[in-house]
Amino acid sequence: MKNKILLLSAIIVSLSLISGCFIYKNYQNKQKKKEEKIIANTKREFNFYIKNEIKEKPTNEVEYFFNEIIKENQKNQEINWENFEQNNLQKNLNNPQIEEILNIITAEQEKYNIELLDTLTEKKLPKISNTQIDQKTIIAIYKSHDFIKNLKQEKTKREEYLNKLNTLKEDLTTLKNNKNYYAKEDVYWCEDQETVEQLQNFSTKYNLALNVQLKKAETPKEAKKENGVPILCYHGVLDDYWGDASLFVKVAEFEKQMQYLVENDYTPIFTSDIKKANKYQKPIIITFDDGYKDVYTNAYPILKKYNIKANIYIISGWINGDVYMNTSELQEMASSPLIEVGSHTVTHKALATLTEDQIEEEVKTSQQQLQEITGKPIDIIAYPTGSFDNRVIAITKKYYQYALSTIKGRENPANLNQYSLRRIYVYRQTSLEAFKNLF
Numbered sequence: 001m002k003n004k005i006l007l008l009s010a011i012i013v014s015l016s017l018i019s020g021c022f023i024y025k026n027y028q029n030k031q032k033k034k035e036e037k038i039i040a041n042t043k044r045e046f047n048f049y050i051k052n053e054i055k056e057k058p059t060n061e062v063e064y065f066f067n068e069i070i071k072e073n074q075k076n077q078e079i080n081w082e083n084f085e086q087n088n089l090q091k092n093l094n095n096p097q098i099e100e101i102l103n104i105i106t107a108e109q110e111k112y113n114i115e116l117l118d119t120l121t122e123k124k125l126p127k128i129s130n131t132q133i134d135q136k137t138i139i140a141i142y143k144s145h146d147f148i149k150n151l152k153q154e155k156t157k158r159e160e161y162l163n164k165l166n167t168l169k170e171d172l173t174t175l176k177n178n179k180n181y182y183a184k185e186d187v188y189w190c191e192d193q194e195t196v197e198q199l200q201n202f203s204t205k206y207n208l209a210l211n212v213q214l215k216k217a218e219t220p221k222e223a224k225k226e227n228g229v230p231i232l233c234y235h236g237v238l239d240d241y242w243g244d245a246s247l248f249v250k251v252a253e254f255e256k257q258m259q260y261l262v263e264n265d266y267t268p269i270f271t272s273d274i275k276k277a278n279k280y281q282k283p284i285i286i287t288f289d290d291g292y293k294d295v296y297t298n299a300y301p302i303l304k305k306y307n308i309k310a311n312i313y314i315i316s317g318w319i320n321g322d323v324y325m326n327t328s329e330l331q332e333m334a335s336s337p338l339i340e341v342g343s344h345t346v347t348h349k350a351l352a353t354l355t356e357d358q359i360e361e362e363v364k365t366s367q368q369q370l371q372e373i374t375g376k377p378i379d380i381i382a383y384p385t386g387s388f389d390n391r392v393i394a395i396t397k398k399y400y401q402y403a404l405s406t407i408k409g410r411e412n413p414a415n416l417n418q419y420s421l422r423r424i425y426v427y428r429q430t431s432l433e434a435f436k437n438l439f
């Protein structure tokens with residue numbers, strides 16, 4: 001009897017153990033399936049990342065994070081140093097272009113910022129994902145990406161690229177500061193042997209086929225001496241232009257130009273002093289046609305600030321007009337030791353189109369009127385629109401010492417075109433770099 005009871009108990013215990021096991025196992029299986037389902041769902045959710053495709057509209061931080069990784073991966077695949085060199089260096093070592101390449105390099109350095117890669121760490125994931133199971137799975141998914149697997153090498157690749165950019169930047173800055181060469185039709189003309197070698201070293205280092213030549217006589221600096229004094233021709237100095245935009249240089253640009261002249265030791269002189277220009281190392285003449293009000297309000301303060309001499313050519317019949325200087329403004333400028341006043345006729349007509357009487361009326365009357373207003377002799381005239389012929393010159397000679405044309409060029413003090421002085425226009429669109437190369 002006792003045995004029977006024991007046996008029965010044993011059976012019951014075993015049965016309950018077995019069923020318990022079975023129930024537990026069943027529970028375990030269910031739990032596992034549940035987990036697998038979550039993982040599968042999670043994977044499906046981040047399938048874009050596994051397939052290395054940017055998610056168009058990321059909805060949570062993990063998606064944003066994975067998108068970043070894909071973007072950085074794409075960037076790294078784009079790195080191509082040889083292409084960068086070839087595209088930017090071969091024909092762009094002219095001084096103004098170097099500035100542009102330097103800008104491209106700066107943009108490139110920002111784009112491949114190495115610190116971006118340090119933000120893509122595994123540590124960040126638990127902070128931005130929600131549930132426990134998500135975290136493990138997400139980290140596993142994160143690690144599965146080739147870019148993350150090779151993060152160290154990818155970082156090195158980027159570092160190498162940035163280092164090369166940095167070296168190039170230094171080399172280009174050195175070239176940029178060297179004013180002893182210039183580029184013309186694929187040839188780099190150098191003023192000295194040192195610059196020739198500098199450019200040749202550069203072209204070897206960056207594997208370029210540059211045509212570098214030493215040719216002193218053709219460099220701009222030498223040419224300048226031969227060609228004489230530059231006479232710059234301005235009209236307005238105004239940001240919000242009216243009429244022909246190209247005739248209105250922006251105020252800040254004008255200031256940069258004047259500052260450049262001062263810093264580079266040019267000596268601005270009056271037109272009346274042109275015969276004595278050779279006394280100076282780097283003489284230059286600054287002229288303004290038409291007598292616009294903005295020359296008084298915008299240019300004159302800058303001329304005073306930098307102590308620069310300038311010449312203004314006034315249309316005597318248009319003084320006090322809307323956009324023109326009024327009498328007192330003109331008188332104020334005329335009394336300044338920095339300003340020389342000249343005539344630009346009475347009504348700004350193209351002189352070569354007029355009869356001789358009309359020409360005489362324009363040149364003579366404007367002289368009288370301007371002398372009256374300024375109290376000073378008016379010995380120089382600028383032909384309106386640059387229009388003149390032999391009749392104009394003959395009549396002008398009776399009243400004036402010099403006349404300015406708009407023919408492009410410089411004036412040699414020993415051999416002046418006294419009644420048709422050449423000038424160089426400065427336009428609104430003239431950049432500072434272009435300005436430096438004008439004369």
Ligand SMILES: [Zn+2]
Pocket residue numbers: 289290344348384385
């Ligand atoms: Zn004019």
